[in-house]
Amino acid sequence: MTDATLNAAPNLRRMQDNYLELVRRKRMYGGLILIIFISVLVSGFMLADHRNAGGFWDGILNIGSFPSEVVSEAWANRANLPGLMWAAIPSLIETVNIALASTLVGALMGGVFALLATRGLARWPRLIGLFRRVMDTLRAFPEIVIALVLIYILGPGPVPAMIAIALHTGGALGKLFSEVAENADLKPVEGLQSVGASWIQRMVLGVVPQVAPNWLSYALLRFEINIRASAILGFVGSGGIGYELKTSMQWGQGKYDQVVAIFLVLFITIVIVDQVSSYFRDKLVKGH
Amino acid sequence: MAAVDAVAAGDVLPAVNKLLLRKRMIAFGVPAAITAYFIYIFFAFDFLGLAERARMDNAQILMSDFISHKTHVTRDNRSGAMDVSIEGEAKGQYPDGLLPEWVTMTGDVTQVTLPDGHGVTFTGRDRVSYVHPGYGTVDIVLVDGKVQLTTPDGQVPDWINASETRVSLTTESGRLSVTRARTEVFRYSYGWELFFFTLDSPFYGKSFGEIVGLAISGDRVDPAQSNIANIVGSVWNNAMWRHGDVLWAIFETILMAFLGTMSAALVTLPLAFLAASNFTPFVAVRQVARRLFDFVRGVDGLIWTIILSRAFGPGPMTGALAIAITDVGSFGKIFSEALENVDNKQIEGLASTGAKPALRYRFGVIPQIMPVLLSQVLYYLESNTRSATVIGAITGGGIGLLLTQAISTQKDWEEVSYYIVLILLMVMAMDSLSGWLRGKLIKGDDGGH
Numbered sequence: 001m002t003d004a005t006l007n008a009a010p011n012l013r014r015m016q017d018n019y020l021e022l023v024r025r026k027r028m029y030g031g032l033i034l035i036i037f038i039s040v041l042v043s044g045f046m047l048a049d050h051r052n053a054g055g056f057w058d059g060i061l062n063i064g065s066f067p068s069e070v071v072s073e074a075w076a077n078r079a080n081l082p083g084l085m086w087a088a089i090p091s092l093i094e095t096v097n098i099a100l101a102s103t104l105v106g107a108l109m110g111g112v113f114a115l116l117a118t119r120g121l122a123r124w125p126r127l128i129g130l131f132r133r134v135m136d137t138l139r140a141f142p143e144i145v146i147a148l149v150l151i152y153i154l155g156p157g158p159v160p161a162m163i164a165i166a167l168h169t170g171g172a173l174g175k176l177f178s179e180v181a182e183n184a185d186l187k188p189v190e191g192l193q194s195v196g197a198s199w200i201q202r203m204v205l206g207v208v209p210q211v212a213p214n215w216l217s218y219a220l221l222r223f224e225i226n227i228r229a230s231a232i233l234g235f236v237g238s239g240g241i242g243y244e245l246k247t248s249m250q251w252g253q254g255k256y257d258q259v260v261a262i263f264l265v266l267f268i269t270i271v272i273v274d275q276v277s278s279y280f281r282d283k284l285v286k287g288h
Numbered sequence: 289m290a291a292v293d294a295v296a297a298g299d300v301l302p303a304v305n306k307l308l309l310r311k312r313m314i315a316f317g318v319p320a321a322i323t324a325y326f327i328y329i330f331f332a333f334d335f336l337g338l339a340e341r342a343r344m345d346n347a348q349i350l351m352s353d354f355i356s357h358k359t360h361v362t363r364d365n366r367s368g369a370m371d372v373s374i375e376g377e378a379k380g381q382y383p384d385g386l387l388p389e390w391v392t393m394t395g396d397v398t399q400v401t402l403p404d405g406h407g408v409t410f411t412g413r414d415r416v417s418y419v420h421p422g423y424g425t426v427d428i429v430l431v432d433g434k435v436q437l438t439t440p441d442g443q444v445p446d447w448i449n450a451s452e453t454r455v456s457l458t459t460e461s462g463r464l465s466v467t468r469a470r471t472e473v474f475r476y477s478y479g480w481e482l483f484f485f486t487l488d489s490p491f492y493g494k495s496f497g498e499i500v501g502l503a504i505s506g507d508r509v510d511p512a513q514s515n516i517a518n519i520v521g522s523v524w525n526n527a528m529w530r531h532g533d534v535l536w537a538i539f540e541t542i543l544m545a546f547l548g549t550m551s552a553a554l555v556t557l558p559l560a561f562l563a564a565s566n567f568t569p570f571v572a573v574r575q576v577a578r579r580l581f582d583f584v585r586g587v588d589g590l591i592w593t594i595i596l597s598r599a600f601g602p603g604p605m606t607g608a609l610a611i612a613i614t615d616v617g618s619f620g621k622i623f624s625e626a627l628e629n630v631d632n633k634q635i636e637g638l639a640s641t642g643a644k645p646a647l648r649y650r651f652g653v654i655p656q657i658m659p660v661l662l663s664q665v666l667y668y669l670e671s672n673t674r675s676a677t678v679i680g681a682i683t684g685g686g687i688g689l690l691l692t693q694a695i696s697t698q699k700d701w702e703e704v705s706y707y708i709v710l711i712l713l714m715v716m717a718m719d720s721l722s723g724w725l726r727g728k729l730i731k732g733d734d735g736g737h
Contacts, residue, residue: 008478037458037550041547042544042552043549044543044547045547045551045605045608046542047543047604048543048603048604048608049605050546051540051603051604051605051685052600052601052602052603052605052606052685053600053601053602053603053684054599054600055600055603055604056600056605058600058603059596059599059600059605059606060599063595063596063599063601065599066595066598066599067595094332097329097332097333100325101325101329101333104322104325104326115676135423136716136719137712138720140674140675140715140716141708141712142675142677142678142711142714142715143678143692144677144678144681144688144691145677145708147691148601148691148695149350149704150694152346152350152695152698153342153343153344153346153350154338154341154342154343155338155341155342155343157333157334157338157341158333159333159335159338162333164297170685228588228589228590230588231590232678232682233592235682236678236681236682236692241727242590245590249594252566263591266588266591267586267587267588267591269581270585270586270588271586274585274586
């Protein structure tokens, strides 16, 4: 019966064969890509292992030795921890200040750039491309590059880190902000224009209220990122808790209780900021 | 009817007024708070002191190094030996018999021509004179180990800095400094010096056309190897710029980002199922997986980098592992949220055909989350290229290490700017690559398999 039907419809059979052939080919390509990907990954790891100072297998066995050394010493001196954590608060405040100030400056910059680079809103529509390129360039600079060059000119301290993070934030937020602003309703802007509002008034009264929740939510996310960046930049060379961590690490044995205290303070801060920021982001994006 | 309206208005009015008051408070309060915070930052970060501490002369050195280089003409005042070298470095030294066209040596007189009619003449081992077209000839002589300055009008103008042990002249055209031990002239020229060929290369000083001509001609400059190999080798092993090492470092940085991102994604995918509420009914397992992700994220890349670099030593492997561990936390959160949002209908449909769990996941779940996964992984790959620069600076690997080394010498700013340009190109290339792949994989992919 089945045979008879199929014979009666050789077309259907050919289609079936073709379909299976296509599926097979697709699977084969998929498998090939997977094999290539995995071999690139494995050979990459072998190359990285080869160029590393210590080998992978030596390292993986020793991975616990440094943390356990640190923790055991800190545990022996655990009575010092609260005092040391308290002593780390001023440098923590500096790190948080770097992150907050640079997020604010970056968000203000990003907002202006976004409005200038969004089609339909731009003050000078011909310069949209230029402002986009500026944002791309700002975003492409790793913070460390700007920070290290500024440290040479301005001397060590929180300001080079702040400027470096702010510039990068300006570029990164500018792009995200502009994507939000593209979806803004233009009717309020046109309404304001019809009563003779200037460009700044149109933006502040017509666009910003529409985009504010999303912009704020992106800015909060950026603040989470910037806290980490500011700790890392401190470690590489300017101010804040990262610098404290570096000096106490370089001291080595005898100051491991301080290392643990700084680590705890940083960890708690990051967790709190993450939780608070994600609570507010949820609220902002979902309405209530 | 009118009464109802009045009642309603009477009820609503205070609420409206309150709302308007609140809006007005926000409109003024938020800018005021931000301004107050900036004032606080202004004092907390000591911006006033910064203006004094800022080294604008450093900024000037930096800017001029970015676009120009200097050649030193040095005389050892004890032996009288002359030495011409670029940036005063041994690897930039002009070999015997080769001199820049603005230096002439005849007997024990060396003439250095500077731009705008300025010039310096070295005579013997104790005499040097600087010709300033707008001022006259300044003579400097070494007598009994002291530096004596003679100016045409007997005064010392403000561009000359003179003491018994040291005299230095700084003009727009160059610099001359004389101490007991040596006499040195700096001549500035635009561009990055010896970028392609160093002075000892047979191709130094040839134009682009000549190089191309040599590359395609059969006559070998060096009989041992073909001209193309020789040219490429000369550039690759350039002692001044170390192009080979630099490109390796860039490659290492990209390798770190690639290995870190991909291995993090591969490790996280199975773990994310454990953290998603619709796949793991056991609260305890879910909580453990989620807290693990939170912990990894909270500890932060900096700490992981430090711990790993203690265990593995400096190098790209350490950087890759640090990126991988940091990203496991972020990916865990993103992947498990994506998994919680999958549509159950497709899975149920597969289950109704008798598919086993592995097949249900493969054909029911993976295709749904693949676009989210891929776009996040590619986004992180791009952002990790930047992080790999920073992590390289901490662990000691890749372009980050070269950059920090060059900055800490505080004089090789042309190399710093070269590295910065390369880093920017690398980040932009990775940015467009990841954007292109994202468009290709996600749009051209009907459902992910």
